[in-house]
Structures are given as C-alpha cells and as structure tokens.
Ligand SMILES: Nc1ncnc2c1ncn2[C@@H]1O[C@H](COP(=O)(O)OP(=O)(O)OP(=O)(O)O)[C@@H](O)[C@H]1O
C-alpha cells in the first residue's frame with residue numbers, strides 16, 4: 001500500500017522528507033498495463049501483507065508492473081521497512097524503468113525466477129542490495145517485486161535476524177511459486193500485529209522454533225513463564241486462557257498451529273492479544289508458519305472506556321437533537337399551512353419549545369463530561385426567542401452573571417423553563433408590535449449550593465389581578481411543574497424592581 005496509514009507510519013520512521021502520493025495502483029494499471037481485474041485483486045492482496053515481508057527482510061519493497069507495450073516496468077507500489085533504514089529516500093510510485101536499465105527486473109519477469117545481484121549498487125551514497133521476485137498468479141508472472149536492502153543498516157545477524165530473514169525467504173519463494181498471497185479469513189482491523197509486536201516461527205506440528213523477545217513478553221503477560229521453544233503454541237495458550245475468552249477450538253488450533261491464514265483475538269482476564277498466522281509453503285508443502293502476536297490490552301481498555309463513557313452518550317444526544325430538529329421542521333411546515341392565526345401561533349410556539357430542547361441536546365452532544373456550561377445555552381435560547389416574529393431586531397436579550405456548569409439533566413429542565421419565561425416576556429410584555437422595542441435581562445448567580453436566575457422585561461407588566469397560583473394556562477403550568485417537581489425549587493412572578501415590566505425569579509437547589 002503506497003498511500004494511507006501504513007505509508008504514513010513508514011514515513012514517520014524513515015528519514016524521508018514529506019512525500020505525496022503520486023498515483024494509485026489501479027490508476028497505474030489502467031493507464032499502462034494489460035493486467036486484468038483478478039490480477040489487480042491478487043496484487044492488492046499481496047500489498048495487504050507486504051509490510052510483513054518488508055519488515056522481515058529489513059528491506060524496501062517495490063511493486064513493478066509490466067508495461068503494456070513491453071517497454072519496461074512501472075512502479076505501482078512501495079513499502080518501507082519499519083525494522084531498518086530505507087533504501088529509497090524518494091517516492092518511487094509512478095516512475096518508469098525502461099527495459100534494459102535494470103536487467104534483473106527483465107530476467108525475473110521473463111524467466112519467472114528470483115534474481116539476486118552479486119555486488120551492491122550505490123544509490124545516493126547508500127549501498128543497496130537489490131533482489132527481484134516474480135509475482136506468479138496461476139501459470140503467469142503478472143508483476144515483479146524489487147526487494148532492496150540498505151546495507152548500512154545490516155548488522156551481524158543474531159538469531160532474531162536470521163529467523164526474520166529465513167521467514168522472508170520462505171515468503172518470497174511463495175510469491176514466486178504462486179502460493180502467496182493467500183486469500184484468508186482476516187479481520188481487516190488496524191490493530192493487526194506487526195513483526196515488531198511479537199514474532200514466532202512454528203514448525204509444521206505447530207511447535208515453536210523461534211520466539212522473538214517481544215513475543216516472549218506477550219506470553220509472559222499472559223502468565224507463561226520461561227521459554228517457548230519446542231512447545232505447541234496452541235496448547236500453551238489453551239492452558240493460559242479460560243475457554244470463554246478464547247476463540248473456538250477450531251480457530252485456536254488453526255491460528256496458533258499455523259495452519260490457516262487468519263487472525264484471532266484472545267483475552268485472558270486482564271490481557272488481550274491479537275494473533276495472526278501465515279502458513280509457510282515455500283515449495284507448495286507446509287513447512288510451518290509465521291505467527292505474529294500483539295498485546296492490545298491498553299487499546300481494548302481505552303476502547304471500552306471511550307465507548308461506555310463518552311462516545312455513545314454524545315452520539316445519542318446528537319441523534320436526539322437531529323430528531324427534535326426534524327420534529328420542529330415538521331411542525332413549522334404544518335404551521336405554514338394553517339389559516340387560523342391562533343393555530344399558527346400555537347404551532348409556532350411548539351416549534352420553539354422543541355427547538356429549545358434540541359439546543360440543549362446539541363450542547364450535550366459536544367460536552368465532554370456529564371455537565372454543561374449553561375451560559376452558552378442561555379445565550380442561544382435568548383437569541384432564538386428574540387429572533388422570532390415581527391419583533392425580531394427590536395428586542396434585545398441580555399445576560400448578566402453566570403449559570404456556571406450544570407449537570408445535564410438539570411440543564412435540560414432549566415433550558416425549558418428559561419424558554420417559556422423568555423417566551424412570555426416577548427409575547428405578553430410587548431404586545432404592541434410597533435413599540436420602540438425593549439430589553440429583556442437575564443441574570444444568573446450561583447450562591448452556595450443553589451442556582452438563582454431572573455428574567456426581567458421592561459414591557460407592559462402583568463395584567464391586573466394576575467394570580468400565579470390560579471393560572472391554568474399551559475406555559476406557566478409547564479414552568480411550575482418543572483421548577484417544583486423536577487428541580488425542587490421555587491418560582492415567583494411579579495412586577496420588575498425597576499418599576500416597569502415583569503420579573504420572573506427561579507431559585508433551585510443543586511446537589
Ligand atoms: N412577562 C410577562 N408580561 C406580562 N404578562 C405576562 C408575562 N408572563 C406571563 N404573563 C401573563 O400570564 C399569562 C399566563 O402565561 P402562560 O405562559 O402560562 O400562558 P400563555 O403564554 O398565555 O400561553 P402559552 O401556554 O402558550 O404559553 C399570560 O397570558 C400573560 O397574561
């Protein structure tokens with residue numbers, strides 16, 4: 001894969017400056033080659049796993065596509081090793097090599113055999129050993145892979161390096177023989193193990209021939225002490241992991257026995273790992289397998305925390321908000337079709353009620369904890385109410401003081417109460433539409449353990465003989481119920497202290 005996350009990682013660890021993705025494999029195939037869709041699928045399958053081969057080889061891999069007219073090869077993909085230095089500082093994808101310039105490409109393609117050059121080439125002051133691997137699908141060679149090792153990175157081989165290189169040799173042999181890639185049952189998650197996460201080589205019986213230090217650490221975390229050499233990986237794992245936390249018996253022995261090209265996730269109480277096997281058949285016959293293991297405990301724990309705590313809750317608020325907005329839109333549509341002004345007004349009021357709840361859910365969908373900085377909500381509600389109807393523009397809603405942080409349930413209720421009271425101020429305080437306008441003032445304070453807020457208008461004031469207890473209209477009933485039953489607080493309604501207009505005051509305890 002020359003583009004995407006793998007590439008980003010390869011870039012991050014290589015000393016290469018920023019690269020751009022020149023062209024995709026499919027575009028290059030279409031433009032320059034005669035390869036058919038099945039060939040392309042085969043090459044893509046190869047690219048899905050060639051990071052493993054690059055890492056095991058400590059080498060760069062380049063996929064060369066044969067030109068339609070036989071004039072040479074096009075570079076269709078590039079993979080850098082994460083285990084060693086790159087041999088290519090530049091991006092190769094999209095470049096063309098004419099026949100004759102790199103004879104080993106021509107030979108590998110024409111004769112269908114691995115070609116290794118004797119002497120290293122020097123490229124940009126870097127000694128590079130180049131090898132070419134024919135990619136066989138069925139009876140045909142459909143492309144070649146160049147494997148180029150930056151010899152500056154080559155160290156005296158240890159057991160680890162020899163095991164890596166031997167496994168890489170088996171895999172390249174399989175590519176040349178048409179036995180790799182292998183279509184397999186792989187979950188295509190981003191957590192798939194890499195060579196550096198933990199590498200094991202098992203024989204055809206599933207017995208460990210070599211385990212890298214990282215692989216041993218993973219098994220130590222599972223509870224295994226000592227070496228793994230000579231042990232059957234499936235048996236060791238079966239003893240360490242309770243039945244309910246591991247895949248079924250068939251999957252377990254297929255993956256850990258190295259008999260199937262697939263992966264599996266295994267959990268052992270507090271430890272989770274992903275295991276991936278690639279059976280090795282360099283000459284067609286199974287000689288063992290490469291098994292990669294990765295400890296994903298931290299990843300899984302973070303996943304779980306994220307899902308339970310934050311993401312799900314926020315997603316739900318988001319959906320509720322969307323649904324409420326849909327409801328509001330439907331009501332608005334219906335209001336427009338009404339002939340009766342009363343019915344129209346009632347529906348428009350319903351639109352605002354629903355809209356105010358939607359605003360709270362929108363804020364909650366962005367909130368990190370289960371609480372909301374309510375000033376933002378209050379200001380948006382004020383804006384929404386002031387905007388409405390023919391009064392729009394001549395009424396101002398101002399806030400003094402701060403509501404502070406409110407728990408999400410309280411926030412929803414307070415938002416509804418505030419909407420109703422603002423609504424009343426607009427509707428009943430300023431009935432004469434051509435008046436000079438007015439100012440609605442919202443004040444909020446948080447004395448210890450309480451929230452106290454007021455809504456003052458400078459309008460015409462309450463009607464004579466108004467009695468809050470005796471009123472049975474919908475708006476104030478909603479407010480009364482919410483304040484008293486839901487919030488356990490108190491609502492008062494009376495003349496504003498300024499001497500003009502009305503004040504509504506709400507006082508609620510906060511736990
Ligand atoms: N800020 C205010 N200024 C003047 N009168 C008000 C104010 N707030 C409430 N009132 C009076 O109280 C009455 C009852 O208000 P309430 O909100 O319960 O009903 P409504 O606004 O008439 O109808 P709705 O149920 O649609 O809200 C209003 O009709 C109005 O006469």
Ligand SMILES: [Mg+2]
Pocket residue numbers: 420423424475476
């Ligand atoms: Mg009202």
